[in-house]
Amino acid sequence: MSDRPDAKELLEIAREALANELLPFLPPDKRLAGLMVSSALAMAARGLAATMPPLPDVVIADIRDGRHDSDKVLYEALLAEAKARALISNPKDVDD
């Protein structure tokens, strides 16, 4: 059990306060830093809410040696796992 607001909710309201109460008043040379803070808060909130697929258990040397070149199952698992991470860090860049 955790108290409400939970970690995700705290991050979300912190980001809203940043956007509404602080960002408009930042001098131009600090705006990028403000946007980066906002981006980090959003990413952390998405990370807390996400359920991650497992990273496939694979030996790197086997990939390098070509033993998985035609391994569609591994490829699909890697793709799903990378997509889940990308949806946390930059959902705008993920096409379906």
Added chain:
Amino acid sequence: MELSGPAAVASLSRWLIGGLGARSVSIRRIDRLGGGAIQENYALDADVSGGTHAGAQKLVLRTDAPSGVAVSHSRAQEYALLQAAQAAGVTVPQPLALCSDKAIIGRPFYVMKRVAGTAAGHILVRDDRWKGDRVALADQLGRELAKIHTIRPPRGDLDFLPLPKQPPAREAISGYRAWLDTYRTPRPALEWGLRWLERHAPATADLVLSHRDFRTGNYMVDAQGLTGILDWEFAGWGDWHEDIGWFCSRCWRFGANTREAGGIGSRSDFIAGYEKRSGRRVDAEQVRYWETMAHARWATIAIQQGERHVSGSEPSLDLALTGRRVAELEYQLLRMTGS
């Protein structure tokens, strides 16, 4: 030594008299410029008397950041590259003087003319004030790249650049794998991409000077158009398709994905400019290969940048966020290497 301190300013002024061949130099302003995780850049305004640079000069002083990336060139090497580029007709900030003596400001540095405009990618791809004519800009960037690629080995002035011992693509893959072997966590998605790149690597390459960071964010543009190609610290002998792929790759469009040439113009305008100036015909498949390589390379660099934060050596929100870009790079790399 702090560059803004009076001792550094006095020392720098005295050095600039010799460096610029002047009678006297008076520094009016030194301000740190933004950007540059590897180098530090300072805007330097000076009144110069005597010599060929007499008058009010707007300059940039470029020096090493406290923690650099191991693969980047020294300031002296970068200065030699800038001179070679200028001699080849590339639009670059004019290099004026190099100082390897650490006694002047504590680090090696060089001074070049300051060019107008902005390099900020997120502004260039979105803000119409800076776009100039996007067709002309893409065409000109293609021509500029073709001029860079007229610089070919062997060159005595660039003899610090090693010749690749194997085809450039294979050499790159070996380098990324060697680094990944030293990293604490396996990266199977990146490894999958590298294996695909190995299987499809071009066997030979026509070697040219590859800028290796020719992308939006590393050239200056004002309302009229291009004012200078910057950031030569990664340049080396390589495959001429590499820079085209890096410039066009999705990961350097700053979110403006429909403008495939660096988020600022169309791929066809950029390639047409390159072909007209170089006389080469650009092979779309080869460019696609190097766009895929661009994702593997940028993913590797992003892990390294993130690690500078994670290791505690250089806590930085910017570096931390760059570290998290690895996910989108690996995802796109996988999408490009499915078969």
